[in-house]
Amino acid sequence: MSDVAGDVIAIIAKKKRVDKPTVDLSDKLLDLGLESLDAVEMIFDLEEKFDIQIPYNANTNNPRTEFETVGDVVAAVEKLVAQKTS
Amino acid sequence: MTGVHRVVVTGLGAVSPLGHTAASYWENLKLGKSGLGPITLPPAAEELTQKVAAEVKDFEPLKHFAERQLSTLDRVSQFAVVAAREAIVQSGLAFDMALSARTATIVGTGVGGQTTLDESFRRVYLEKRTRVFPLTIPKLMANAPASQISMDCGLRGPAFAVASACASATHAIGIAFHMVRGGLVDCAVTGGAEACITFGTVRGWEAMRVMAPDICRPFSKGRMGLVLGEGAAMMVLEPLERAQARGATILGEIVGFGMSADAADLTAPDLGGMVRAMQAAFDDARLGPADIQYINAHGTGTAANDETETKALHEAFGPHAKTLAISSTKSMIGHALGAAGALELVATLLAVRDGIAPPTIGYIEPDPACDLDYVPNKARALAIEAAVSNSFAFGGLNAVLVVKRFS
Structure with missing residues (x-):
């Protein structure tokens, strides 16, 4: 697992609202009980952690459909981190 | 007195x-x-x-x-x-x-x-x-x-x-x-x-x-x-x-005020809280939904508010909801937070006085989740006897005023 993945999982694990001992790449955000404010807080934490800008408008983006799984979030963050350093 | x-x-x-x-x-x-x-x-x-x-x-x-x-x-x-x-x-x-x-x-x-x-x-x-x-x-x-x-x-x-x-x-x-x-x-x-x-x-x-x-x-x-x-x-x-x-010019009459709290999410709008505030305002005004022709909506332009407010209007007004003229002044003046309700009540009082429903501008096309008459883009002449102004706040605090044409 990449460093990014570990950090993303740690951030999502803080926000989850279900009783599940571990967060895995295959977990669906919906199944972790993330609500709209949780998503906004999660995005803030990710932006702060990786010094990236995640384009996100709560009116038009639905993190639970655009990012179905934890792995989808990891992939998106890895892409933004790569863009930053390239 | x-x-x-x-x-x-x-x-x-x-x-x-x-x-x-x-x-x-x-x-x-x-x-x-x-x-x-x-x-x-x-x-x-x-x-x-x-x-x-x-x-x-x-x-x-x-x-x-x-x-x-x-x-x-x-x-x-x-x-x-x-x-x-x-x-x-x-x-x-x-x-x-x-x-x-x-x-x-x-x-x-x-x-x-x-x-x-x-x-x-x-x-x-x-x-x-x-x-x-x-x-x-x-x-x-x-x-x-x-x-x-x-x-x-x-x-x-x-x-x-x-x-x-x-x-x-x-x-x-x-x-x-x-x-x-x-x-x-x-x-x-x-x-x-x-x-x-x-x-x-x-x-x-x-x-x-x-x-x-x-x-x-x-x-x-x-x-x-x-x-x-x-x-x-x-x-x-x-x-x-x-x-x-004292022979003052009377611009309108305030007849009802209703309040409620969602006791739910910090920022997400709540259908029940909106409906309770509107119903409390109707009761305070001693008016029924059928007595009202115009709504100055909270209408922030967020996906969540507008859909939830539409549902709340359906629930509070029943079949009469379809006959209401509803507009959001925020389409023209933005969301002035703590001033919004006052700017919107001025619009509501003058809408009643002049018989004109102001428009909701920037309206492109209907959203299936918002299926009422929002007076799109152009003001409309409309005989208004009574009107409602809605305000629904972060923190789940709701307030609704009812005004009437003075006669």
């Missing part, structure tokens, strides 16, 4: 992104003009991600205040006092000591003197200065607009601020209405004021991820969120018999 009175409005004042008087504001609302434009107010505005707001443009404080008084007034209090003066002049009331002592000043604000707060933080944190301006505290306090109106206009009765975010002004006016109706006071100057377009506040709103990048399109397909606004609106309320005895 004691007992239960009918409560009428005899004066209106407004400082808005569409004009610095109630009359110019209303004319531009009827024309469907947009008050939105590039953010210019905060220092370093170009650094902000958000580029658009509904600012009060070309407001020249020195046209309204001497320099000595101006040094005591945050922008939010400047708006408040200018609007209150206009409302009092229109009412024709002169406040002798007896009436002054029996006049309430109740003013809503969401965040108070943000310009003063931002400036002082900039000095101490960014510029590392060791002192801030001496009146920083009394300029930024949330009760400053109420206090400044009381001092400027000589109003010596009950005076205080009401803070319930986006519902502040509606709560303030509602409480003032109940105080006049119940005979606790003989007159009230009430409304709301906000001047929240500062660097720090806009950054806070950016982080909520709910703002539209360009245009506020309430209830429309393709809406992308709210746009911040600012301004103030004030009104003079008095018992019908006092207004009639």
